[in-house]
Each structure stands twice: as C-alpha cells, then as structure tokens.
Amino acid sequence: MNIEYTYSFKLPRNVVWKYIQDRQVLRSALPGCQSFEERSDGVYLAEMGLNVGPIKGLFTTEVKQTNQIPPSSYRLIVRGKGKPGEVDATADMFIKEAGDGAQVTCVADVQVTGVLASVGQRVMGGVAKIILSQFFKAAEKEMKKEMNRV
Amino acid sequence: MAKVLGKPIKRKEDPKLITGHGQFTDDIKLPGMLFAAMKRSGLAHAKIKTINTDQALNHPGVVAVYTGKDVQDKIKPIRSIWLVPGCDLIPKDRVPLAVDKVNYAGEAVAMVIAESRYVARDALDLIEVEYEELPAVVHQEAALAESAPIIYEDVPQNIAFTWKAGEVPEEVFANAEVVVNQRLVEQRVIANPMETRGAVAQYNPGSGDLTIWCTTQNPHIHRMTYADALGVAETKLRIIAPDMGGGFGAKIAVYTEEAVVALAAMELKQPVKWIEDRQEHFLATSHARDQVITTELAGTKDGKILAVRAKNIANLGAYLSTMGAGVPTIDFGLMITGAYDIPHAAAETIGVYTNTTPTDAYRGAGKPEASFQIERIINLYADKIGMDPIEVRKKNLVAKVPYTNAMGCNYDSGDYHGTLDKALETIDYAALRKEQEDARNNGRLLGIGISTYVELCGLGPSKVAGAIGLGGGLWENSTIRVHPSGKVTVFTGASPHGQGEGTTFAQVVAEKFGIPVEDIELVSGDTLMISMGWGTYGSRTTPVAGGALAIAADRIVEKAKLIAAHELEVTVDDLDFSDGVFSVKGQPEKQRTFKEIAWSANNAWNLPDGMEPALEGQCFFDPPDFVYPFGAHICVVEVDPDTGVVELKRYVSVDDVGRIINPMIVEGQVHGGLAQGIGQALWEQSVYSDKGQLLSGTFMDYTMPKAKFFPKFESSFVESPSPVNQLGAKGVGETGTTAAPSAIVNAVMDALAPFGVKDLEMPLTPEKVWRAIHDGRKG
Numbered sequence: 043m044n045i046e047y048t049y050s051f052k053l054p055r056n057v058v059w060k061y062i063q064d065r066q067v068l069r070s071a072l073p074g075c076q077s078f079e080e081r082s083d084g085v086y087l088a089e090m091g092l093n094v095g096p097i098k099g100l101f102t103t104e105v106k107q108t109n110q111i112p113p114s115s116y117r118l119i120v121r122g123k124g125k126p127g128e129v130d131a132t133a134d135m136f137i138k139e140a141g142d143g144a145q146v147t148c149v150a151d152v153q154v155t156g157v158l159a160s161v162g163q164r165v166m167g168g169v170a171k172i173i174l175s176q177f178f179k180a181a182e183k184e185m186k187k188e189m190n191r192v
Numbered sequence: 193m194a195k196v197l198g199k200p201i202k203r204k205e206d207p208k209l210i211t212g213h214g215q216f217t218d219d220i221k222l223p224g225m226l227f228a229a230m231k232r233s234g235l236a237h238a239k240i241k242t243i244n245t246d247q248a249l250n251h252p253g254v255v256a257v258y259t260g261k262d263v264q265d266k267i268k269p270i271r272s273i274w275l276v277p278g279c280d281l282i283p284k285d286r287v288p289l290a291v292d293k294v295n296y297a298g299e300a301v302a303m304v305i306a307e308s309r310y311v312a313r314d315a316l317d318l319i320e321v322e323y324e325e326l327p328a329v330v331h332q333e334a335a336l337a338e339s340a341p342i343i344y345e346d347v348p349q350n351i352a353f354t355w356k357a358g359e360v361p362e363e364v365f366a367n368a369e370v371v372v373n374q375r376l377v378e379q380r381v382i383a384n385p386m387e388t389r390g391a392v393a394q395y396n397p398g399s400g401d402l403t404i405w406c407t408t409q410n411p412h413i414h415r416m417t418y419a420d421a422l423g424v425a426e427t428k429l430r431i432i433a434p435d436m437g438g439g440f441g442a443k444i445a446v447y448t449e450e451a452v453v454a455l456a457a458m459e460l461k462q463p464v465k466w467i468e469d470r471q472e473h474f475l476a477t478s479h480a481r482d483q484v485i486t487t488e489l490a491g492t493k494d495g496k497i498l499a500v501r502a503k504n505i506a507n508l509g510a511y512l513s514t515m516g517a518g519v520p521t522i523d524f525g526l527m528i529t530g531a532y533d534i535p536h537a538a539a540e541t542i543g544v545y546t547n548t549t550p551t552d553a554y555r556g557a558g559k560p561e562a563s564f565q566i567e568r569i570i571n572l573y574a575d576k577i578g579m580d581p582i583e584v585r586k587k588n589l590v591a592k593v594p595y596t597n598a599m600g601c602n603y604d605s606g607d608y609h610g611t612l613d614k615a616l617e618t619i620d621y622a623a624l625r626k627e628q629e630d631a632r633n634n635g636r637l638l639g640i641g642i643s644t645y646v647e648l649c650g651l652g653p654s655k656v657a658g659a660i661g662l663g664g665g666l667w668e669n670s671t672i673r674v675h676p677s678g679k680v681t682v683f684t685g686a687s688p689h690g691q692g693e694g695t696t697f698a699q700v701v702a703e704k705f706g707i708p709v710e711d712i713e714l715v716s717g718d719t720l721m722i723s724m725g726w727g728t729y730g731s732r733t734t735p736v737a738g739g740a741l742a743i744a745a746d747r748i749v750e751k752a753k754l755i756a757a758h759e760l761e762v763t764v765d766d767l768d769f770s771d772g773v774f775s776v777k778g779q780p781e782k783q784r785t786f787k788e789i790a791w792s793a794n795n796a797w798n799l800p801d802g803m804e805p806a807l808e809g810q811c812f813f814d815p816p817d818f819v820y821p822f823g824a825h826i827c828v829v830e831v832d833p834d835t836g837v838v839e840l841k842r843y844v845s846v847d848d849v850g851r852i853i854n855p856m857i858v859e860g861q862v863h864g865g866l867a868q869g870i871g872q873a874l875w876e877q878s879v880y881s882d883k884g885q886l887l888s889g890t891f892m893d894y895t896m897p898k899a900k901f902f903p904k905f906e907s908s909f910v911e912s913p914s915p916v917n918q919l920g921a922k923g924v925g926e927t928g929t930t931a932a933p934s935a936i937v938n939a940v941m942d943a944l945a946p947f948g949v950k951d952l953e954m955p956l957t958p959e960k961v962w963r964a965i966h967d968g969r970k971g
Contacts, residue, residue, distance in 0.1 A: 159885035
C-alpha cells in the first residue's frame with residue numbers, strides 16, 4: 043500500500059533537516075513512544091503504543107535512516123511487530139522550501155500482515171495519516187523547544 | 193383429512209429457532225469444559241523456524257498449548273474425499289497444525305486450551321512464531337508461470353491435475369461460420385453462514401467414546417474421516433450436527449481444527465469447545481469458485497450452436513479440500529453445454545495450488561460456473577451474429593426429454609421451451625424491449641438479461657460416485673418409526689441444516705399415513721441415531737433421502753394393511769386405505785385407523801402368523817440417476833451512467849424443480865439462492881494482496897447482500913416430476929446461484945451495449961461499471 047502525506051513546518055528547511063532526525067526530537071515526537079534507543083549500527087529501536095481503530099497495541103519497531111541527501115531527502119526503513127500483525131515500510135522523506143517554512147512529504151510503501159491486513163487495510167491509509175500528522179506536529183513543537191534551548 | 197403434499201404449510205423448525213431456543217454448537221455447555229483458540233499464520237508462505245509457547249503456557253488459566261510437532265504423530269492429515277481419477281491428481285492433504293511450513297495466511301500453527309475463551313484468545317498473543325518468509329503466489333494463472341514460486345517440490349508448476357472430458361473434432365471449429373471466444377472469471381467468494389464453524393468434543397476415558405458436536409453438512413463423512421485421522425473406531429466416534437446457522441457448502445469440507453480439538457479433549461480428559469470467530473471464518477473456512485474459464489463456441493450464422501469447449505484454470509488454494517478436485521472438474525465439465533442441444537463439447541480443467549485458503553463447494557458447486565460460461569458465451573454469440581439472445585436460445589434449447597447431453601448426462605423431464613415462454617410472458621419481453629429503446633433515447637441505461645440454465649443435482653447414483661473417484665456412496669437412508677401412540681419419528685442420513693426437510697419430510701409421511709404433520713418429527717445429523725448416510729449438499733436431500741422416505745413409508749403402509757386385514761378378518765385386497773383409515777370395501781363402517789394399527793403392531797397381541805412385531809420401515813435408496821432442475825430467469829437492470837451503480841429493477845424466475853412438496857419452502861430456497869447468485873454478480877469478492885494477505889476479511893470489506901438490495905422476486909414454477917425418484921423431486925437449493933450470475937451480467941452488458949462494452953468481470957461494482965462507461969464514451 044502506498045501512503046503519501048505532506049506537512050508544512052513553520053521553520054526553515056535547514057532547521058527541519060537538522061532536527062527531524064534528532065534522537066531527542068524523535069523520542070519525544072513518536073506517538074505513544076514508550077522506549078527509544080539507538081543500537082550501535084545506527085538502527086533505532088522504539089516501542090510505540092498505538093490505538094487507532096482496529097490498530098491497537100504495542101509495536102516494537104526497528105527504524106533505519108539511510109540515503110541522506112542534506113537538506114532535501116532521506117529514507118526510513120521501518121520494521122514493526124505487534125499483536126495485530128507486522129509492518130514493513132520504506133518511507134522516503136522529501137524536504138523542500140516553501141515560503142518561510144519547509145514542506146515535508148512522506149512517500150511510503152507499506153506492507154502489513156495478520157489482522158493489520160485483513161481488518162486494518164481499509165483504515166490503514168487514514169490511520170497512517172493520523173500518526174504522521176501527530177508525529178510532525180509534535181516534532182515541530184520539539185524542534186522549537188530545542189531551538190530555544192540553543 | 194386435507195391433502196398436505198404441495199401445501200405451503202409453515203416450517204415446523206421455525207418456532208424454536210425464532211424464539212431463541214435453537215441448540216447450536218456454541219449453545220452446548222458441558223461441565224468442566226475448556227476452550228480452544230487457534231494461533232494462525234500472518235504470512236501466506238513461510239518456513240516455520242521456531243515456535244515458542246513458554247509464555248503462553250505460563251499464562252494463568254492456560255491448560256495446554258499444542259503445536260504442529262505435538263500433534264503430527266497423533267492425527268493423520270485430513271484427506272480429500274474426492275480423488276478425481278484419470279488426471280494425474282497430486283493431492284495435498286491438510287495437516288492438523290502446520291509443522292515446517294505455512295502455505296496460506298490464516299493456516300493454524302498452534303492451539304491454546306484454556307479455562308475460558310478469553311484467556312485462550314489472549315494467550316495466542318504470547319506464542320512467538322519465528323518465520324522465514326517465502327515468496328507467495330496467489331493467482332492461479334500466475335502460479336503456472338515458469339518463474340512462479342513453487343509451493344510443493346513434488347508439484348511442478350503448482351499443477352495438481354489436468355482433467356479432460358469430451359472431444360470436439362478439430363474440423364468443427366476450423367470450418368465453423370462463426371467462432372466466439374471469451375475469457376470469463378468466476379471470482380473467489382466466501383460463504384458466510386450466520387453461524388461460523390465450531391466444535392465441542394467430549395471424551396469418556398472409561399469407555400473410550402468420543403463425541404464431537406460440530407457444524408457439518410455430512411456427519412457420517414466427518415465420522416469416517418476423523419475416525420481414520422484420530423485412530424478412533426467408528427463405533428466409538430459419534431458426530432452430532434446440532435442446529436446450524438447455514439452451511440452453503442462451506443460445511444461440507446472436513447477441516448483440521450475439529451480434529452485437534454478432539455485430540456485435546458481425549459488427552460486432557462475434559463470437554464473442549466472451539467468456536468471460530470468471523471475473522472477466522474474469512475481466513476480459514478473454505479473459499480469457493482475462483483476459476484478462470486476460457487470458452488469457445490462454434491456456430492452457424494443463423495444461430496445454431498455446433499460445439500463448445502471450455503478451459504478452466506481453477507484455484508484450489510494451498511491444499512486439496514474435501515471436494516476440491518471434483519467441483520471444477522466433474523461438477524463443472526459435464527454441464528458445459530447447459531440447457532442446449534449442442535452435439536460436440538470438450539472440457540479441460542487445470543487445478544492449481546496457490547498460497548490461498550483452500551477452495552471447495554459453494555451452493556451449486558461447479559454448476560453455476562458451467563452455467564455462467566455457457567450463458568455468457570451464448571449472449572456474445574448472439575451479439576456477434578446480430579440475433580436476439582432469446583432467439584438463439586430458442587434455436588438451441590433442448591427440444592425433447594429425456595435428452596442426453598454431449599457429456600452423457602441424462603436430462604430427466606420437463607419442457608425447456610415452455611418454461612422459457614412462461615418467463616417471457618411473465619416479464620412481457622416484447623414490451624420490455626420497447627421500453628428499453630425509449631429509455632435509451634432518453635439517456636437511460638436499461639438492460640435485460642436472461643439465463644436459461646440447467647443443473648445436475650440430486651447426487652446421485654453410487655456407482656457413478658465410484659467411477660468419478662468420490663470416496664463414498666451417494667445413496668441415502670430414511671427410517672420411519674411408528675410409535676405405539678401412532679406418532680412417528682423419521683430418521684434420515686441426509687443432514688438438513690436450514691432447508692426445511694423437518695417440514696417437507698413430515699408432509700410426505702403425513703400424506704402417506706393420513707396423519708397430521710404435527711405427529712411427525714425428523715431426526716438427522718447424529719451418527720449414533722442414524723446408521724449411515726451421506727449428508728446434505730448437491731440438492732440431494734429431498735430427491736434422494738426423500739426418495740428413500742417415500743419407499744420406507746410405503747413399506748409401513750403395506751405391513752399396516754396386513755394387520756388391518758387380519759383384525760378385520762378380510763384379505764388386503766378387500767381393504768381401501770385413505771386419509772389414515774383402512775376400511776373394508778363396501779362396508780366402510782368396518783375400519784381401523786392408522787393409529788389403531790400402530791398400537792396393535794407395537795403390542796403384538798394379535799398379529800398375522802409369522803409377522804414380526806412393531807411398525808418400522810427403512811429404505812436405503814440409491815437413485816438410478818441424477819436429477820436436472822432447469823428454468824428461465826429474466827431480469828431488468830438500470831445502470832446509473834454517472835455513478836455506475838446497477839439497480840436491479842425486476843427479477844423473474846420460472847423454475848422446474850420437479851414435484852413441489854411445500855411451495856413456500858421451495859420459493860424460499862429460490863429466493864435465498866437468488867440473493868447469493870446476485871450477490872456474486874454484483875458485490876461479493878474475496879480479495880488477496882499480491883503477498884497473499886486476505887484484504888476482504890471483514891463484513892466492512894466483503895459485501896454481503898442485504899434485503900434492501902433486491903426488488904420483490906417474481907418466482908413461479910412449472911412442475912414436471914422427475915422419473916428417478918418416487919416423489920418426482922428435482923432439488924431446488926442451488927437454482928438461484930446457478931441461474932442468477934449470468935442473468936445479471938447479461939443484463940448489465942445489455943445496458944452497457946451503447947458503449948461497446950462486451951464483458952466485465954464479476955462483481956460488477958459501481959467503479960468497474962463507471963470506468964467501462966467512461967472508457968466507452970472516450971473511445
């Protein structure tokens with residue numbers, strides 16, 4: 043399944059680029075994030091509690107960030123596992139300037155199994171957009187916090 | 193007493209069911225009962241590397257966890273019963289629980305037994321299964337490709353069998369004036385009875401008796417199969433099919449879960465219950481149809497059909513289900529010429545394994561597919577030669593019965609032309625075509641669709657069953673027991689589960705004995721109460737078990753008459769029997785009622801010399817042939833050009849189902865079949881992702897037809913008794929699913945004719961229809 047989502051940050055592109063892959067921002071912005079750690083090989087391990095419609099439960103997620111082309115794009119490879127099923131996703135994140143701010147577009151190819159597939163597929167697109175919107179909003183807030191700290 | 197045969201009396205079964213007093217499998221509650229839940233594979237094709245059950249076992253309330261390894265030496269694989277001969281069939285049996293590899297999403301890999309259903313369900317999440325995913329193949333044509341993933345190493349190209357029947361001399365097609373050819377898709381559908389599957393197993397460690405209550409259409413086939421799989425003697429295994437919320441073919445198949453539940457009950461020495469939830473049902477109960485049929489027709493320019501040949505690529509799913517091989521071969525291939533006198537026919541079916549839920553029978557089983565392809569190709573032929581589809585049908589319909597079709601099937605009785613005429617008259621075909629023309633001139637898309645179907649049912653002679661590789665007989669057993677009070681219990685080996693034989697069989701017996709319908713009870717679905725029988729499917733219960741019933745009843749009347757003659761001191765020839773009274777000819781005051789004879793026979797104080805006491809009759813009836821209900825269905829649809837929505841405006845069915853015992857029940861059967869057949873044509877489809885994930889796994893994704901989708905069906909009947917059973921019954925359960933899909937698709941194609949649309953695949957969803965209109969407008 044393909045999912046595309048665009049979010050507009052009221053922050054300059056270089057700021058967005060700097061913080062969107064930042065550990066602290068990620069840890070605080072990931073919806074329902076219960077644990078977050080970085081493995082030695084640069085892979086992040088996160089536990090996320092999701093509760094949107096039939097997609098409910100704790101997901102253990104491995105996230106790898108690759109193909110960074112600063113400040114315009116990078117790729118996330120996500121493998122998630124939870125009671126309702128498994129998620130395999132490749133998401134390309136494109137960051138471009140838009141006026142004073144920056145626009146981030148996430149283009150993802152998502153494969154799911156189990157209940158996620160047979161029950162969740164229909165709502166998956168909508169759920170993914172809700173999760174992404176929650177993430178980006180929270181990330182923007184965190185970025186602002188981080189900037190103030192600096 | 194008024195005659196009851198042919199009367200629309202209300203179903204005896206219903207008061208119990210509609211007041212909530214039915215006894216379904218899930219209503220069975222036994223002391224100390226445990227509950228089972230199945231861990232199912234989320235992947236369609238994968239090696240099982242490890243299964244860790246420790247956490248689940250430690251969960252409070254969990255009693256046991258079984259994996260494939262735990263049961264593989266205790267339960268044999270569940271074998272298909274229909275090993276079609278002469279086609280190099282490679283059967284792949286379902287294993288009780290997957291051991292090394294899963295072959296479809298939803299296949300059971302482990303079972304939890306717990307003190308409550310909820311705990312069992314929760315504990316499933318604590319089982320960790322590590323898989324190594326393999327590439328999956330979902331579609332049967334893709335599975336034949338050279339580069340396709342192979343599911344079984346010993347099944348090259350995933351081909352389970354290649355079956356052929358009939359022959360068409362090559363010159364018939366080479367020299368034909370007209371040849372039409374179409375690839376037609378019978379999409380995959382899922383039967384959704386109100387009640388999902390389920391089982392309760394109880395074992396007596398003292399006696400070794402095992403009882404399994406389960407949702408089955410054929411308890412004796414289940415007993416035969418599970419006795420073998422579990423290594424339990426048939427004499428120690430009792431299968432009971434309690435009340436059932438429908439089967440529709442999905443409960444013919446013998447599955448694995450029930451056997452694993454039974455094993456747990458035996459090992460734990462406690463009763464175990466398993467009830468499938470709806471989502472499991474979508475994943476793990478057999479799917480159906482899923483055949484890609486390419487049909488070719490040769491004919492003359494003036495509408496005479498010379499030959500038909502069909503090539504069917506059938507998706508069997510991941511395993512060979514109970515009747516999985518027979519449905520797309522015998523059931524399909526022998527009927528590809530439909531209701532037409534076509535001299536030459538050839539059928540070929542390639543059965544293909546894929547990483548999907550196994551497919552099996554579904555209301556009509558093969559005959560709807562056969563009917564669909566001939567009814568569609570005949571319309572395409574009519575279109576090509578510029579002839580009205582009704583005219584083409586009239587030119588080719590079987591003119592005289594009995595008629596033997598090109599495959600050797602003997603159509604038993606009836607007037608095929610007269611039935612069509614009646615349907616045309618009912619709908620006023622000429623006026624309808626005029627109305628259609630006017631509508632088209634006003635930009636409205638009306639379509640008229642027709643199907644003049646015939647189907648093979650009333651399964652069937654046992655020697656044919658043997659010849660076609662069915663691992664069982666197809667005779668039926670009915671036993672009638674007359675109690676001292678004159679009340680009657682009827683036992684039948686068929687296992688009706690909603691079709692109303694509790695009423696129709698009572699009507700037959702009431703008519704024979706001249707006693708009230710209320711005095712007669714039907715017992716079915718219990719292997720201990722009934723010695724043997726083959727179940728309810730293939731519209732066989734009334735023609736075959738009912739045929740047995742009529743003969744058994746005659747045997748009782750014969751004996752009762754001897755007793756009456758003895759008591760009245762006359763010979764049997766001096767007696768009349770009508771309305772439940774034996775009376776002496778010319779002296780009607782000298783009489784005995786049937787009830788009085790029941791009392792005499794059971795007490796045996798004064799019976800004729802040498803006569804055995806009691807009044808019980810039995811018949812094991814093996815019908816000499818199949819029965820062939822047929823009919824003409826005509827419908828009118830209107831397509832909204834802006835939305836693609838198909839509105840069904842009228843549906844006229846005229847069916848010849850032989851002699852009708854209860855017209856209300858018969859009409860109900862037709863209506864139910866129509867809803868299911870129209871459902872397939874317009875809405876229903878089981879959809880998989882390319883990786884073998886079932887995407888239509890809920891009622892939000894799989895469209896079940898609802899009452900509001902339909903107009904009032906205009907059904908009527910023509911009765912020509914079948915000569916192959918005493919009742920003259922032909923079977924009615926599957927007429928709707930056999931006739932309706934092609935009638936509907938033909939109607940929608942007729943509506944879309946102005947856009948040059950010749951064929952669309954079922955289901956004809958608004959999007960598909962809208963796109964066809966849109967493309968038609970463009971080009």
